[in-house]
Amino acid sequence: MKLLIIEDEISLQEIMASALKKEGYIVETASDCKTAEDKLSVYNYDCVILDITLPDGNGLDILADIKKSGSSVNIIITSARDSIDDKIKGLELGADDYLAKPFHIAELAARIRSVTRRSRNAGELSYKAGNVTLYESSQRLTIGGNEVSLLKKEFDILKYFLMRPGHMVDKAVLAEAVWGDHADQSDDFQYVYAQMKNLRRKLSEAGADIEIKSVYGFGYKLITP
Amino acid sequence: MKLAYKIILTFLTPLVLALGLWGWLSYRTMSEKIHADTDLILRDYSDDIIMRFLSGKELPERFNGAYNTYYIESLTAEEAASVNAVEYGEAEAFLRSQEEFASSRIRKQVFQDSEGNFRRLTVSLPTFEQEVLVEHVLWWTIILFAVLLLALLAICIVSLNYNMRPLYRLLKWIDGYQPGLHADKVPSDTDIVEFRKLASTLEEAVTRIESQYEERKIFIGNASHELQTPLAVCNNRIEMLLERPDLNEEIATELIKIHRSLGGLVRLNKTLLLLSKIENGQFPQTSEIDLSALLQENIKLNQEIYGHKNICIDVESTSGCVVSIDEQMASILVGNLVKNAFIYTSQGGQIEVKIWESGFSISNPGTAPLDKDMVFRRFYQPSGRREGATGLGLALVYSVCINNGLDVNYDFENGRHIFSVILKNSK
Incomplete structure (x- = not known):
């Protein structure tokens, strides 16, 4: 699968490219609007990762041009301004997903997998690992084709891991991602352990072939078959 | 003090004094004139009597039905020498027609009859008519003064209000102005030079504010872009390092520590x-937004996170507390206050939450009062820096409150820190 990363921050572009290459994608890069437009007019891509703020223009214009040309390429927009305006504008123009900076590369990879698979899921974003599939907007989970019900927090935790399969997750980061800012100063993770215990139990009872393993005492890792 | 009142006051104070002086002087002049007239009448009267007396003509009836009376007495040469030839004075004179005494003006004149004997004529004229006249003059002066004053006041107010309308329109516009919101044009439909100048200056200032506001917004966007991207790159590089197969536990622990510190930096930014x-x-x-629902929600969330502290929560709610506020602002306000209470309550402590119609309060146990002036300042951390704390939580709370018409207060009572938020216009 072929990707185009349009990102003016060279260090970020480099790290995105190397991480996505590791995931098995063919990656091309562009640092400004002009290069991006040139590449888009010559080659075909499966997915474009588009930064909104570029040195010689607005990424949203590129997005509008792509959509005008009738191309069905998947587009994920990234922006440091986590403003709702940009997000709404981008999605209205036809972007498939929006990622606010700073993001985890692993999360970007999960989103790419998700949007490129979307056409097979009646348009719904989903995350898949082993026999586990999680549908984001309908808040459903299937394991081996069977529906499994999870509580809100368990669902959020699992989603976080499915976005980062095989990556180490710090429990403090996980806590903040799932419980929000409230958790940023807690030094006791009993509540994380409790939810984790229930989630692991539900996964193994439903016969999931994925496993959330503890690593080094400070984090977890999702192991896929 | 309103400008209109100030102008009216400075205009009317000297006017009241001047009018008062004028009234008093005219009253004095009138009453003096009336008294002078009385003395003239008395002189004519006594001249008439003396003339008749000296020419041997018949004297008028002493009590002739009119109010004026007279009498003639004989004086010795010594007595005549010891008194003034003509003397005016006030005395009580008997009025036969009225059968009573009345205060009168009298005139005494010493003269010599044809035999050379000294005589003194005393004529008197009751003054009640004059007094009545003087009293009338006084009343009319006061009435005139009052009417004139009221009329001036009314004219003053009406003309001021009429002419100040452009200023009031400007002030109303300023009250409604919020930077960044597309406001109506500055009202400048006036032909008064000063107000036109004011409006055009305001227009310029607003244009400047708007452009600075815009620049500041852009700056914030840029600052966020500039800072967050390198931070994200650092974060991602650490995460990539953590994926390496040759990683050992010692290095992984250090990397995770760097990662957490970086997380703190991202949060601070x-x-x-x-x-x-x-x-x-x-x-x-x-x-x-109903803050009481938000409070309950936040309490539940924090109870889960800080469950190991076994904190006891006491919620006392008499009604919902509905505030007109941005949703995100409301959750920042409530979230930070609740989180604060949980963080600074020690094992087994008690948090008390009170909610009423126009506000709420959250209290947690403490040992010593915090500095009231400092507690809402940025980076104020009295008990030393907490790992991972930004020191901005209460500053955020304060900012949210002053920008949304809420009052936030800190008190220390009975060994408890109390933070209360109250709706300003319904205390």
């Missing part, structure tokens, strides 16, 4: 940006 956004009034979209 985000909070500072949020704070300046709030202070720029960039959350103008308000809706009616």
Whole structure:
């Protein structure tokens, strides 16, 4: 699968490219609007990762041009301004997903997998690992084709891991991602352990072939078959 | 003091004094004239009597039905020498027609009859008519004074209000002005030079404010972009390092520590940006939000996170507390206060939450009062820096409150820190 990363921050572009290459994608890069437009007019891509703020223009214009040309390429927009305006504008123009900076590369990879698979899921974003599939907007989970019900927090935790399969997750980061800012100063993770215990139990009872393993005492890792 | 009152006051104070002086002087002049007239009548009267007396003509009836009376007495040469030839005075004279004494003006004149004997004629004229006249003059002067004053006051108010209308329109416009919101044009439909100047100056100032506001917004956007990207790159590089197969536990632990510190930096950056956004009034979209529901929700969440502390929560709610506020602002306000209470309550402590119609309060146990003036300042951390704390939580709370018409107060009572938030206009 072929990707185009349009990102003016060279260090970020480099790290995105190397991480996505590791995931098995063919990656091309562009640092400004002009290069991006040139590449888009010559080659075909499966997915474009588009930064909104570029040195010689607005990424949203590129997005509008792509959509005008009738191309069905998947587009994920990234922006440091986590403003709702940009997000709404981008999605209205036809972007498939929006990622606010700073993001985890692993999360970007999960989103790419998700949007490129979307056409097979009646348009719904989903995350898949082993026999586990999680549908984001309908808040459903299937394991081996069977529906499994999870509580809100368990669902959020699992989603976080499915976005980062095989990556180490710090429990403090996980806590903040799932419980929000409230958790940023807690030094006791009993509540994380409790939810984790229930989630692991539900996964193994439903016969999931994925496993959330503890690593080094400070984090977890999702192991896929 | 309103400008109109000030102008009226400075205009009317000297006017009242001048009019008062004028009234008093005219009253004095009138009453003196009346008294002078009385003395003239008395002189004519006594001249007439003396002339008749000296020419041997018949004297008029002493009590002739009129109010004036007279009598003639004989004086010795010594007595005549010891008194003034003509003397005026006030005395009680008997009025036969009225059968009573009345205060009168009298005139005494010494003269010599044809035999050379000294005589003194005393004529008197009751003064009640004059007194009545003087009293009338006084009353009319006062009435005139009052009517004139009221008329002036009314004219003053009406003309001031009429002419100040452009100024009031300008002031109303300023009251309604919020930077960043597309406001109506500055009202400048007046032909008064000063107000036109004021309006055009205001127009310039607003244009400047708007452009600075815009620049500041762009700056914040850029600052966020500039800072967050390198931070994200650092974060991602650490994460990539953590994936390496040759990693050992010792290095992984160090990397995770760096990662967590970096997380703190990201949080600090985000909070500072949020704070300046709030202070720029960039959350103008308000809706009616019930803070009591939000409080309950936050309490539940924190109870889960800080469950190991076994904190006891006591919620006393008499009614919902509905505030017109941006949704995100409301959750920052409530979230930070609740989180604060949980963080600073020790094992087994008790948090008390009170909710009423126009506000709420959250209290937690403490040992010593905090500095009231400092507690809402940025980076104020009295008990030393907490790992991972931004020191901006209460500054955020304060900013949200002053930008949304809420009062936030800190008190220390009976060994408890109490933070209360009260709706300003319904205390």
